[in-house]
Amino acid sequence: MSINIQAYQNILQEIKHKSTLVAVSKTKPVEDIKELYNLNQRDFGENYVQELVEKEAQLPKDIRWHFIGHLQSNKVKYIAQFVYLIHGVDSLNLLKEINKQAAKNNRIINCLLQVHIAQEETKFGFNESELHQLNTLEEFKNVNICGLMGMASFTDDMQKVRREFENLKTIYNKLSTYHLSFTTLSMGMSSDYKIAIEEGSTMVRIGSLLFGARTYNK
Numbered sequence: 001m002s003i004n005i006q007a008y009q010n011i012l013q014e015i016k017h018k019s020t021l022v023a024v025s026k027t028k029p030v031e032d033i034k035e036l037y038n039l040n041q042r043d044f045g046e047n048y049v050q051e052l053v054e055k056e057a058q059l060p061k062d063i064r065w066h067f068i069g070h071l072q073s074n075k076v077k078y079i080a081q082f083v084y085l086i087h088g089v090d091s092l093n094l095l096k097e098i099n100k101q102a103a104k105n106n107r108i109i110n111c112l113l114q115v116h117i118a119q120e121e122t123k124f125g126f127n128e129s130e131l132h133q134l135n136t137l138e139e140f141k142n143v144n145i146c147g148l149m150g151m152a153s154f155t156d157d158m159q160k161v162r163r164e165f166e167n168l169k170t171i172y173n174k175l176s177t178y179h180l181s182f183t184t185l186s187m188g189m190s191s192d193y194k195i196a197i198e199e200g201s202t203m204v205r206i207g208s209l210l211f212g213a214r215t216y217n218k
């Protein structure tokens with residue numbers, strides 16, 4: 001197993017000044033992460049709590065770990081000490097638990113609210129009207145809600161993907177007018193990051209283009 005250095009450099013070139021690259025290393029060995037780390041990559045994304053905890057223990061402490069998977073409340077405690085940004089906050093209960101665990105660790109944890117933009121039933125997240133009703137966010141002193149995250153439909157119809165990203169950007173802009181801490185719009189993966197950047201993404205999450213196809217996909 002080895003990383004695709006050419007792809008890495010191309011992506012950096014393409015997203016320059018517009019978007020931050022989160023290298024999604026789920027299911028990939030620490031050796032691959034080290035290879036990218038040695039090229040100066042510092043933002044890495046993982047989907048599974050146990051896998052993240054194991055990797056974090058073995059890798060340099062200046063890595064910024066992004067949790068991009070579906071996070072269960074009862075597992076927040078395992079990553080609260082070190083996680084840099086939690087992308088998929090999809091309920092107030094989860095936010096409460098992150099706030100509690102962050103306080104225990106004397107930290108403020110960065111979070112993105114996940115927005116349901118795809119038509120598929122399976123994607124987690126808030127819808128737009130739910131987001132507008134979230135006026136209690138300031139209560140949470142140990143979380144910094146710095147933006148939104150979304151995933152487009154899994155489809156070959158790139159016009160549809162574009163519309164979904166465009167929709168998310170519109171929601172982001174509206175919410176930014178009263179959530180002044182908003183800085184980050186996390187959208188775009190290997191198959192659609194170019195479209196995401198055109199539609200205003202500030203953070204892309206790319207796995208298979210860098211690390212190769214995954215042999216399992218939970």
Ligand SMILES: *Cc1c(COP(=O)(O)O)cnc(C)c1O
Pocket residue numbers: 024026047068069151188189190191205206207208209
């Ligand atoms: C796995 C995953 C990615 C990366 O997907 P690739 O298609 O391999 O780039 C990005 N975002 C989320 C939420 C993921 O689960």
